[in-house]
Amino acid sequence: MEFQSATDKIGGRYYVSVTSGYYCVNTRKFLIPHGQAGIKAIRGSLAIRLREWINLKKIMADIDSAHPTLVTVVPCFQRDDHMNQLGALQCSECPSGGVVTT
Numbered sequence: 001m002e003f004q005s006a007t008d009k010i011g012g013r014y015y016v017s018v019t020s021g022y023y024c025v026n027t028r029k030f031l032i033p034h035g036q037a038g039i040k041a042i043r044g045s046l047a048i049r050l051r052e053w054i055n056l057k058k059i060m061a062d063i064d065s066a067h068p069t070l071v072t073v074v075p076c077f078q079r080d081d082h083m084n085q086l087g088a089l090q091c092s093e094c095p096s097g098g099v100v101t102t
């Protein structure tokens with residue numbers, strides 16, 4: 001089976017994807033525009049070429065050492081307020097919650 005595409009949520013409103021034929025890791029933000037039901041990708045994304053992705057992974061330990069607060073960051077979906085539906089729906093970082101504008 002040939003690889004086609006993979007997308008995964010990395011936290012908040014951000015998703016990362018890799019697609020066959022595109023030699024990059026694409027990070028994109030999604031939100032729910034006012035008056036619309038579903039989530040939409042916003043303009044602009046961060047596309048990192050595969051060789052840049054490899055280099056980024058190599059220096060992650062150095063980045064963590066230089067900025068130790070990054071290691072202790074807790075994503076919104078792992079916080080206590082996301083243990084119930086209302087809390088998650090009110091989250092301003094999640095695609096379905098908070099006040100969303102484009």
Ligand SMILES: [Zn+2]
Nearest residue numbers: 076077091094
């Ligand atoms: Zn959230």
